Amino acid sequence: MTNTQLTLIQIDNYGPWTVTPEPRREMDLQTLQSRLFADLAQFVGSRDGYVFFTRFDNMVAVTNGLDRTDHELMQESIRNRYPVTLSLGVGVDEVPVEALERATEEIQLAGSAQDGDRREVLGGEFYTGSATGDLNIAHFDVNDATGKYTDRLNEFDSFIHIEQGYASLMRHMREAHGALSFFVGGDNIISVCPSLTESEYRSAIEHVESEVGVELKVGVGTGESAHVAGFAAKHALEDCRHRGTDVEFEAAPAQVSDD
Numbered sequence: 001m002t003n004t005q006l007t008l009i010q011i012d013n014y015g016p017w018t019v020t021p022e023p024r025r026e027m028d029l030q031t032l033q034s035r036l037f038a039d040l041a042q043f044v045g046s047r048d049g050y051v052f053f054t055r056f057d058n059m060v061a062v063t064n065g066l067d068r069t070d071h072e073l074m075q076e077s078i079r080n081r082y083p084v085t086l087s088l089g090v091g092v093d094e095v096p097v098e099a100l101e102r103a104t105e106e107i108q109l110a111g112s113a114q115d116g117d118r119r120e121v122l123g124g125e126f127y128t129g130s131a132t133g134d135l136n137i138a139h140f141d142v143n144d145a146t147g148k149y150t151d152r153l154n155e156f157d158s159f160i161h162i163e164q165g166y167a168s169l170m171r172h173m174r175e176a177h178g179a180l181s182f183f184v185g186g187d188n189i190i191s192v193c194p195s196l197t198e199s200e201y202r203s204a205i206e207h208v209e210s211e212v213g214v215e216l217k218v219g220v221g222t223g224e225s226a227h228v229a230g231f232a233a234k235h236a237l238e239d240c241r242h243r244g245t246d247v248e249f250e251a252a253p254a255q256v257s258d259d
């Protein structure tokens with residue numbers, strides 16, 4: 001059984017801030033958002049979690065291994081260095097979308113994203129265990145994106161193909177399995193999944209190919225943290241490349257014991 005701990009990260013009162021006292025230069029907002037994402041990626045990543053930029057004003061992090069103190073430190077560090085603050089909601093469930101629902105409730109019940117006096121909410125449930133089966137990460141990749149798109153089409157038309165594949169996959173994984181899929185650049189999509197069978201992954205790949213004509217392969221890893229599971233998924237994806245297969249699983253290597 002999986003135990004996924006997810007954190008919803010929401011910038012407090014960001015909409016009004018972007019237009020006060022008048023609209024701010026767009027590239028300044030883009031710089032702030034991408035630097036904030038980079039800092040959160042470093043903070044969460046150094047504790048073996050993953051964070052996804054989603055809409056930048058709201059981000060989703062896989063935070064198994066990060067406790068309440070880590071979350072408080074994240075808020076403090078951003079408050080000290082940025083003109084904005086963060087609210088954090090945390091949820092745990094076997095099904096990733098259910099964990100996100102709980103995390104979201106924590107923030108939504110405390111007020112609106114655009115309430116001037118709702119700041120730095122921190123609420124929810126933390127998972128204190130750590131088992132190798134806690135997280136399933138699936139790393140999807142478009143087959144030969146370089147040959148089919150990057151080396152043949154202009155960047156915008158390549159982007160349309162990749163985004164269509166992403167839109168089709170993210171909807172299917174959400175609706176069929178409660179899995180959360182995030183575009184991470186290039187032709188890569190990372191899905192945080194409950195336990196799924198090989199045929200369920202194959203159906204997802206077939207669904208995307210029949211709906212939008214984009215061919216995918218997927219490596220699936222499990223582990224006690226997003227990093228461990230995600231790293232195993234990357235190895236499984238390499239196995240797909242070497243074996244010419246479309247779905248491969250790889251468990252995280254066993255921990256080396258001191259005794």
Ligand SMILES: Nc1nc2c(ncn2[C@@H]2O[C@H](COP(=O)(O)OP(=O)(O)OP(=O)(O)O)[C@@H](O)[C@H]2O)c(=O)[nH]1
Nearest residue numbers: 141142143144145146147184185186187188234241
């Ligand atoms: N975020 C992320 N991006 C990656 C990773 N590996 C490759 N990419 C991106 O994906 C792009 C395409 O690389 P590949 O997927 O290796 O190339 P491909 O042409 O699709 O070839 P095959 O995957 O072997 O079919 C690269 O330019 C990178 O932007 C990864 O592990 N993580």
